[in-house]
Amino acid sequence: PSTPLLRGVNLTEIESLALSSQLNMADGHARQELTKAQRSIVDELPDLFAKAAAQPVDDLEREAHRAYLHLLHQHSYPTRPGGVLTCYSSSVAMEILARSLVPAGGGPVALVHPTFDNIPDLLRGNGLRLLPVEEDVLHEGSVSAAVPEGVRCLFITTPNNPTGRVLAEQRLAAIAAECAARDVVLALDTSFRGFDTRSHYDHYAVLRDSGCRWVVIEDTGKLWATLDLKVGLLASSDHVGLPLAKIHSDILLGVSPFVLVLVTRFAEDAAAGGLADLHRFIADNRALVRATLADVPDLAFPDGDARVSVERVDLGERRCLDVWTRLRQSGIYVLPCSQFHWADPARGDHSLRIALARVPGALEAAVRALRAVLLRP
Numbered sequence: 001p002s003t004p005l006l007r008g009v010n011l012t013e014i015e016s017l018a019l020s021s022q023l024n025m026a027d028g029h030a031r032q033e034l035t036k037a038q039r040s041i042v043d044e045l046p047d048l049f050a051k052a053a054a055q056p057v058d059d060l061e062r063e064a065h066r067a068y069l070h071l072l073h074q075h076s077y078p079t080r081p082g083g084v085l086t087c088y089s090s091s092v093a094m095e096i097l098a099r100s101l102v103p104a105g106g107g108p109v110a111l112v113h114p115t116f117d118n119i120p121d122l123l124r125g126n127g128l129r130l131l132p133v134e135e136d137v138l139h140e141g142s143v144s145a146a147v148p149e150g151v152r153c154l155f156i157t158t159p160n161n162p163t164g165r166v167l168a169e170q171r172l173a174a175i176a177a178e179c180a181a182r183d184v185v186l187a188l189d190t191s192f193r194g195f196d197t198r199s200h201y202d203h204y205a206v207l208r209d210s211g212c213r214w215v216v217i218e219d220t221g222k223l224w225a226t227l228d229l230k231v232g233l234l235a236s237s238d239h240v241g242l243p244l245a246k247i248h249s250d251i252l253l254g255v256s257p258f259v260l261v262l263v264t265r266f267a268e269d270a271a272a273g274g275l276a277d278l279h280r281f282i283a284d285n286r287a288l289v290r291a292t293l294a295d296v297p298d299l300a301f302p303d304g305d306a307r308v309s310v311e312r313v314d315l316g317e318r319r320c321l322d323v324w325t326r327l328r329q330s331g332i333y334v335l336p337c338s339q340f341h342w343a344d345p346a347r348g349d350h351s352l353r354i355a356l357a358r359v360p361g362a363l364e365a366a367v368r369a370l371r372a373v374l375l376r377p
């Protein structure tokens, strides 16, 4: 049986246990130090606050969309009114999408497997049935297998969490064409795309050219240590045929213009070299984890070319719950992977996920403690 003690507990509940720990390597939020350039943005906050108060919020929203999406080379995003809805977080955007799919009727939602469990939880919480689509089926092989028969929507997290796997441009085009032919809504969660330049081809141009009905969820919250001051973006095709704007209005009037201005400034700094620096920072932290654990027997890193801000560790015969529990006794937190395998949790019972957007010193201390636990029988 899967890790019984964590049965019925979701990943976010496990992450919340770690929130006050100095050695929290659990959640995928950005908790590294601010760079010098980012600190100077924070020093400007009083002026940014005044700017946010003075300018029309429509302008600030358009500026934030453009700064963030152009940073990631997404030049063809929809600019029509309501084409990109701004939310407090990507999970709020996810909830709006899930609710909008319900009246559409039709079959289940096909969802990439594994992926972060709040996605299946939000979909199921709205009464939708789910069909898992394994990453290998999604990324390779016949396109018709990637779009199961009778589904109303195909939902893909790319880059995926926790694997970091990125949907290639040609594959996206092929899947989008299949969805167009079968009138299946294609939904992408691209929350981790900031870390991986392989996901910086213009997804919106590919989706637009395919003619399919599509939705994309973006998240500014994973990249910069802005204390979760962030926005989620809910972009959609003009013929998506889902009541996204209506449900969005049920949930919020709008996000804080102050957060919009902050996101714009961080995105501008990222475009001026900050994003490349962040990529190097995450790569160095990934190398630190792998070097520190290099001499531990019966251990592997299954996502060899991952670039996202998390790293999965395959524990061999060891059970993730045992390791997680022993680490927690020292106030150190990582994330067990069972719940990522939302359709078959046992497949995650022998792996952990380590957050990489952390202060290197803290990360090293946590991974050294993990090494000690793994070396002790």
Ligand SMILES: N=C(N)NC[C@@H](O)CC(=O)C(=O)O
Pocket (backbone or CB within 6 Å): 012, 015, 026, 027, 028, 029, 091, 116, 118, 161
């Ligand atoms: N709404 C939720 N559940 N938020 C948690 C999520 O942001 C954590 C995450 O995505 C990760 O740890 O990979």
